[in-house]
Amino acid sequence: MAMRKVVERQTGVALWRQIADRIRLAISNGDYDAAGMVPPETVLAGEFGVNRHTVRSALAALAEEGLVRAVQGRGTMIERKERVSYPISKRTRFSQGLGRQVKEIGTQLIGHAEVPASGEIAAALGISPGARLVELRTVSSGDGRPLSVSASYFPADRFPRMAEEYARLGSVTKAFATHGLDDYVRVTTELVARHADADELALLKLSPGAIVMEAQSVNADLEGRPVEFSRTRFAADRMKLKIET
Amino acid sequence: MAMRKVVERQTGVALWRQIADRIRLAISNGDYDAAGMVPPETVLAGEFGVNRHTVRSALAALAEEGLVRAVQGRGTMIERKERVSYPISKRTRFSQGLGRQVKEIGTQLIGHAEVPASGEIAAALGISPGARLVELRTVSSGDGRPLSVSASYFPADRFPRMAEEYARLGSVTKAFATHGLDDYVRVTTELVARHADADELALLKLSPGAIVMEAQSVNADLEGRPVEFSRTRFAADRMKLKIET
DNA sequence: CTCAAATGTCTATTGATCTAGACAAGTGTA
DNA sequence: TACACTTGTCTAGATCAATAGACATTTGAG
Numbered sequence: 292m293a294m295r296k297v298v299e300r301q302t303g304v305a306l307w308r309q310i311a312d313r314i315r316l317a318i319s320n321g322d323y324d325a326a327g328m329v330p331p332e333t334v335l336a337g338e339f340g341v342n343r344h345t346v347r348s349a350l351a352a353l354a355e356e357g358l359v360r361a362v363q364g365r366g367t368m369i370e371r372k373e374r375v376s377y378p379i380s381k382r383t384r385f386s387q388g389l390g391r392q393v394k395e396i397g398t399q400l401i402g403h404a405e406v407p408a409s410g411e412i413a414a415a416l417g418i419s420p421g422a423r424l425v426e427l428r429t430v431s432s433g434d435g436r437p438l439s440v441s442a443s444y445f446p447a448d449r450f451p452r453m454a455e456e457y458a459r460l461g462s463v464t465k466a467f468a469t470h471g472l473d474d475y476v477r478v479t480t481e482l483v484a485r486h487a488d489a490d491e492l493a494l495l496k497l498s499p500g501a502i503v504m505e506a507q508s509v510n511a512d513l514e515g516r517p518v519e520f521s522r523t524r525f526a527a528d529r530m531k532l533k534i535e536t
Numbered sequence: 537m538a539m540r541k542v543v544e545r546q547t548g549v550a551l552w553r554q555i556a557d558r559i560r561l562a563i564s565n566g567d568y569d570a571a572g573m574v575p576p577e578t579v580l581a582g583e584f585g586v587n588r589h590t591v592r593s594a595l596a597a598l599a600e601e602g603l604v605r606a607v608q609g610r611g612t613m614i615e616r617k618e619r620v621s622y623p624i625s626k627r628t629r630f631s632q633g634l635g636r637q638v639k640e641i642g643t644q645l646i647g648h649a650e651v652p653a654s655g656e657i658a659a660a661l662g663i664s665p666g667a668r669l670v671e672l673r674t675v676s677s678g679d680g681r682p683l684s685v686s687a688s689y690f691p692a693d694r695f696p697r698m699a700e701e702y703a704r705l706g707s708v709t710k711a712f713a714t715h716g717l718d719d720y721v722r723v724t725t726e727l728v729a730r731h732a733d734a735d736e737l738a739l740l741k742l743s744p745g746a747i748v749m750e751a752q753s754v755n756a757d758l759e760g761r762p763v764e765f766s767r768t769r770f771a772a773d774r775m776k777l778k779i780e781t
Numbered sequence: 782c783t784c785a786a787a788t789g790t791c792t793a794t795t796g797a798t799c800t801a802g803a804c805a806a807g808t809g810t811a
Numbered sequence: 812t813a814c815a816c817t818t819g820t821c822t823a824g825a826t827c828a829a830t831a832g833a834c835a836t837t838t839g840a841g
Contacts, residue, residue: 308548609838
């Protein structure tokens with residue numbers, strides 16, 4: 292006897308999207324690992340108590356994401372199931388840590404600018420509001436799928452060439468080194484989860500209604516002086532964050 | 537000139553719900569602090585490029601949550617704005633840390649059982665699958681609003697009276713002490729964000745489509761032996777997590 | 782009091798979502 | 812090949828979401 296899985300009506304979230312979310316979660320939990328396929332549409336329709344067409348809409352959305360692939364006559368196969376685990380620790384460095392989970396890591400600089408510090412960023416970095424900052428905006432991906440989009444801010448007086456060096460070296464750690472900073476540690480990270488905005492949907496290639504986890508973090512040199520403030524938004528259905536204390 | 541704020545159509549997420557999410561975020565960011573009220577419905581309708589009735593649906597949902605209150609003739613006032621910050625560190629203890637952010641903290645034991653360890657939990661606790669565990673299910677709230685729902689698992693051989701002691705003392709730390717465990721530390725925390733399921737919606741009194749942050753964590757004694765596995769789900773629109781490394 | 786500005790309520794219409802049923806077409810097995 | 816099982820496609824109708832416009836009601840300021 293299959294358990295009736297609950298979906299809610301008249302909530303502003305279409306049934307097909309709720310069901311897509313549930314199936315995505317089940318895939319990532321490994322619930323369908325035995326067969327390597329999603330249950331037949333008629334079975335899912337029965338479990339969720341909806342029409343088969345509604346389930347089809349959900350599966351179509353997941354196929355669009357590249358998570359499953361339907362084959363007429365056979366069924367709907369799972370193409371990808373894992374969430375990438377991203378470690379957050381005192382020595383968080385982006386490219387490390389992802390390690391063997393993805394074969395190929397890409398980071399792309401999508402923009403940079405010199406901007407005045409907002410009140411929030413100034414407070415986090417311990418500088419005065421309006422002080423000059425170098426802003427770097429990047430997108431990171433693993434095996435071709437966007438994983439996160441980030442905006443980082445560095446005091447311009449201490450790290451004036453951050454944008455050029457990052458563009459040349461492809462690494463914040465290495466760009467810091469060219470300014471004479473050889474080591475740094477993460478001081479604080481604040482995490483919030485929310486729906487992605489239009490910008491994030493586009494950059495992360497997410498389907499609308501998707502969730503991002505936003506981490507606001509501060510890195511400091513070994514004397515404790517803040518050197519970087521960053522706002523990284525992770526595609527929540529592709530990543531989990533592993534906090535090491 | 538008001539900036540046009542983007543909402544997406546035909547995404548399975550109703551416009552009114554997207555707008556409700558955006559307004560909730562703006563409130564929590566303090567964007568409307570100057571006036572203490574949400575902009576008039578006609579202004580919001582203009583900003584989002586939708587009909588006033590659609591904005592009204594969004595505001596009705598926020599009023600239902602207790603976040604705003606509309607008064608005819610005056611406007612829509614903000615009732616509550618803050619997100620509670622929850623610290624995650626080596627010494628994470630629930631009731632501390634929330635500290636002065638909420639006046640009154642409530643934790644409610646909603647159920648307990650003795651269950652066999654699943655493969656996942658067994659691996660996390662370093663015991664054999666099927667070993668007996670004490671399961672505690674709790675809901676925590678601040679100033680009357682549910683903040684998190686949690687399921688915790690303790691090896692039954694070492695902590696046989698966990699459920700009774702927790703019910704009596706209202707604290708995991710104190711219940712540990714009655715079993716001769718005076719100190720413990722958090723070893724790992726894994727974080728995932730996703731849509732809340734029907735159960736979580738009910739327990740956390742969330743409106744459907746809402747987001748939860750799920751933290752899976754392991755606590756160990758000072759010799760490094762795992763003593764607790766827990767799955768805590770935070771209401772994402774009421775909490776931020778502060779990671780201290 | 783008068784008026785502008787705000788929320789509250791109603792009707793009507795359009796498009797998206799969901800249900801229902803039927804049948805076509807591909808796959809794997811007996 | 813015959814058959815069961817699966818996904819693909821089509822039509823039709825019911826319900827929800829969003830737009831549009833009109834007007835009532837309440838509040839606060841002049």
